[in-house]
Amino acid sequence: MKPKVxxxxxxxxxxxxxxxxxxxxxxxxxxxxxAKEKKDRAEKxxxxxxxxxxxILNMGNRNRFAAQPVTPTxxxxxxxxxxxxxxxxxxxxxxxxxxxTTYMPPEPDDGNPQAAKGTDPVLVGLSKVTSQLTLAGxxxxxxxxLHNIAASPRLYTFSDVRWTRDRHGCLLALNLSRYxxxxxxxxxxxxxASAGHPQFEVVK
Amino acid sequence: MPRERVxxxxxxxxxxxxxxxxxxxxxxxxxxxxFFEALPHGAVMNGVVQQPGVVAVAxxxxxxxxxxxxxxQVVVGVSASGTTARSLSLPPCSDEEFRSLLRxxxxxxxxLQTPGGGFGCVxxxxxxxxxxxAAVIAVEQGILSTYxxxxxxxxxDVMAVEPVQFAILRSFAERVDKKxxxxxxxxxxxxxxxxxxxxxxxxxxxRIDVGSKSLAQDAEQLxxxxxxKLHALDxxxxxxxxxxDFLGRETEQVALLERLILSIDHVGLVPLHNFFEExxxxxxxxxxxxAEHFQKKELRYELCDSPESMRYMAAFxxxxxxxxxxxxxxxxxxxxxxxxxxxxxxxxxxxxxxxIAITAAVILVGTFLGIQFVTRTSLLEAQAAxxxxxxxxxxxxxxxxxxxxARRLKQFDLLKREGVPLPTIIDGITRSxxxxxxxxxxxxxQQQVIIEGEATNEAAMLQTLDNLRSSPVLRDLAVSSFxxxxxxxxGIRFQLSGSTVTMGDxxxxxxxxxxx
Numbered sequence: 224m225k226p227k228v229x230x231x232x233x234x235x236x237x238x239x240x241x242x243x244x245x246x247x248x249x250x251x252x253x254x255x256x257x258a259k260e261k262k263d264r265a266e267k268x269x270x271x272x273x274x275x276x277x278x279i280l281n282m283g284n285r286n287r288f289a290a291q292p293v294t295p296t297x298x299x300x301x302x303x304x305x306x307x308x309x310x311x312x313x314x315x316x317x318x319x320x321x322x323x324t325t326y327m328p329p330e331p332d333d334g335n336p337q338a339a340k341g342t343d344p345v346l347v348g349l350s351k352v353t354s355q356l357t358l359a360g361x362x363x364x365x366x367x368x369l370h371n372i373a374a375s376p377r378l379y380t381f382s383d384v385r386w387t388r389d390r391h392g393c394l395l396a397l398n399l400s401r402y403x404x405x406x407x408x409x410x411x412x413x414x415x416a417s418a419g420h421p422q423f424e425v426v427k
Numbered sequence: 428m429p430r431e432r433v434x435x436x437x438x439x440x441x442x443x444x445x446x447x448x449x450x451x452x453x454x455x456x457x458x459x460x461x462f463f464e465a466l467p468h469g470a471v472m473n474g475v476v477q478q479p480g481v482v483a484v485a486x487x488x489x490x491x492x493x494x495x496x497x498x499x500q501v502v503v504g505v506s507a508s509g510t511t512a513r514s515l516s517l518p519p520c521s522d523e524e525f526r527s528l529l530r531x532x533x534x535x536x537x538x539l540q541t542p543g544g545g546f547g548c549v550x551x552x553x554x555x556x557x558x559x560x561a562a563v564i565a566v567e568q569g570i571l572s573t574y575x576x577x578x579x580x581x582x583x584d585v586m587a588v589e590p591v592q593f594a595i596l597r598s599f600a601e602r603v604d605k606k607x608x609x610x611x612x613x614x615x616x617x618x619x620x621x622x623x624x625x626x627x628x629x630x631x632x633x634r635i636d637v638g639s640k641s642l643a644q645d646a647e648q649l650x651x652x653x654x655x656k657l658h659a660l661d662x663x664x665x666x667x668x669x670x671x672d673f674l675g676r677e678t679e680q681v682a683l684l685e686r687l688i689l690s691i692d693h694v695g696l697v698p699l700h701n702f703f704e705e706x707x708x709x710x711x712x713x714x715x716x717x718a719e720h721f722q723k724k725e726l727r728y729e730l731c732d733s734p735e736s737m738r739y740m741a742a743f744x745x746x747x748x749x750x751x752x753x754x755x756x757x758x759x760x761x762x763x764x765x766x767x768x769x770x771x772x773x774x775x776x777x778x779x780x781x782x783i784a785i786t787a788a789v790i791l792v793g794t795f796l797g798i799q800f801v802t803r804t805s806l807l808e809a810q811a812a813x814x815x816x817x818x819x820x821x822x823x824x825x826x827x828x829x830x831x832x833a834r835r836l837k838q839f840d841l842l843k844r845e846g847v848p849l850p851t852i853i854d855g856i857t858r859s860x861x862x863x864x865x866x867x868x869x870x871x872x873q874q875q876v877i878i879e880g881e882a883t884n885e886a887a888m889l890q891t892l893d894n895l896r897s898s899p900v901l902r903d904l905a906v907s908s909f910x911x912x913x914x915x916x917x918g919i920r921f922q923l924s925g926s927t928v929t930m931g932d933x934x935x936x937x938x939x940x941x942x943x
Binding site for chain 2: 229240252254258265268269276279282286290343351366378380381384400402
């Protein structure tokens with residue numbers, strides 16, 4: 224091997240190695256920086272998405288709800304709450320019976336436009352449980368009972384009301400309806416969250 | 428930064444080992460040591476080492492005395508007494524063929540009497556165009572082996588073994604004036620070599636068998652001023668004159684000859700200087716190094732100014748062995764075969780070991796760092812992808828929650844309409860009652876509200892009717908019946924009926940009332 228070639232190799236080989244290694248490391252550093260930036264962007268996007276989701280969930284939790292998901296203890300809890308409300312208001316329950324209906328989808332093929340309008344799709348599957356309730360008490364206690372029921376987070380509707388007064392006091396006969404969602408809809412996070420709502424507010 | 432090379436020239440003379448060390452820096456030669464190491468009588472005789480062990484110890488001691496003993500390259504000179512010189516003519520040939528033809532001619536002319544040995548040559552510029560001429564200086568194997576033995580025993584790392592004639596030519600070339608033809612006489616113990624230079628290049632070579640041993644006796648007589656018989660000197664002058672006459676017939680350059688350079692190896696030959704000037708009619712100079720090279724005064728005196736300085740010219744030329752500038756004038760000759768030999772694989776590996784080690788280290792470090800970077804980058808990429816997927820899932824979850832929220836609101840609005848706003852209706856009716864009016868019953872269905880009451884007089888009943896009509900909780904209010912209470916003649920019993928309103932209707936009506 225010629226001395227000049229040998230001398231050149233002595234310098235060129237380490238220099239080339241240093242240059243190539245430096246280039247390789249710089250490139251790797253750039254890729255690392257890009258990956259860090261990508262991760263930071265992803266973290267910010269995740270934080271924003273989580274914040275939006277939490278806001279939506281909290282908004283849902285603050286709102287009143289119409290249907291309680293069905294549970295084996297739903298009716299017992301309802302009756303306990305009803306009794307506490309009645310007692311707290313100073314009235315008394317004279318009579319209580321209960322009937323239940325389910326919102327069915329409209330029949331499609333009878334050509335009747337009324338039937339076609341039928342039940343709104345968002346209500347299909349819900350059950351409506353109506354309690355025929357007769358209460359006795361003075362005017363103030365019955366009024367307090369009605370207001371407390373109406374102000375509950377869970378929706379209760381009144382229908383077929385008859386309020387009468389005689390010399391012994393007042394009687395209030397009414398249909399008090401509540402709504403129950405089928406168990407299938409429990410997979411929704413929002414429905415699960417609403418299952419924890421109190422059916423009646425605490426009466427002070 | 429120019430690279431420094433330190434070369435030590437060692438001439439093994441019959442009486443002493445002469446040492447000159449030169450440091451080359453850039454294009455300059457700076458002598459760093461000039462001294463001799465005496466040898467016992469008989470250790471070297473007529474250029475042949477008789478006692479290699481003794482000479483080896485002296486050589487090792489001499490090298491150890493040098494200032495750069497660890498880094499210096501050593502060139503050993505073979506005394507002229509141990510060499511055979513011949514001028515050979517070769518037919519026209521290429522440079523590639525020249526060396527082989529010369530080797531064949533050396534063999535054919537029996538320049539070397541025994542097998543082996545070595546020779547060096549310097550091509551002569553020549554006086555005839557039909558031939559290529561070379562001055563060959565050869566060393567018999569028997570003599571060369573004694574030098575090899577000295578070198579082996581001394582453990583000195585010798586770069587080359589060179590006949591001293593080439594070293595003297597190098598010393599001469601270092602100071603030659605290329606413009607003018609010059610005659611050089613190199614006096615050695617047993618012979619005198621004559622070299623004629625034209626334009627700085629040797630053009631003619633001849634060996635005359637008169638050396639310093641015989642000339643020294645004549646020189647002593649010259650010192651006395653009496654010239655009874657100067658056989659050796661006369662013979663030498665005659666041969667030099669004959670050579671000049673011969674050259675004068677061959678080239679016109681001889682007529683331009685202005686000076687003769689005399690190289691002597693013994694201080695006793697200094698008187699020859701004047702003798703040659705008288706006999707040959709030419710200015711004669713003694714060969715010495717150029718003084719401007721010397722930085723140390725003591726070295727300058729030893730090598731330039733001292734009467735003894737002439738004896739160091741061979742060692743000085745050997746020390747200039749590595750000078751690239753002089754290599755074009757005087758070839759580098761190595762009879763040991765070490766110098767100029769292609770480096771072995773081991774030497775290649777040694778020369779490249781540090782660059783290879785550096786390269787390997789750089790590659791290793793780079794690979795390690797690269798793997799670290801790539802690993803971290805891959806980890807971060809995977810984390811980013813995972814987080815992005817999580818964000819996508821959360822967005823889907825939020826979308827689902829939003830849809831569920833909307834569904835629940837719609838459910839709430841639809842189901843709320845199935846009931847009547849009973850507390851509001853009851854409160855509205857109660858607030859509308861005038862003095863003297865009492866309720867008996869209130870019936871509320873989806874379509875209709877029926878109020879039964881008692882009043883003390885008609886005015887109170889009518890006032891209550893007006894109040895209820897202006898109340899938002901009832902609509903289309905009408906008196907269904909009224910009449911005297913049969914059980915109580917003083918009172919009026921009445922029944923009112925109206926359409927049931929929704930909570931939305933109540934809000935709208937309240938706003939309208941407020942606007943009024």
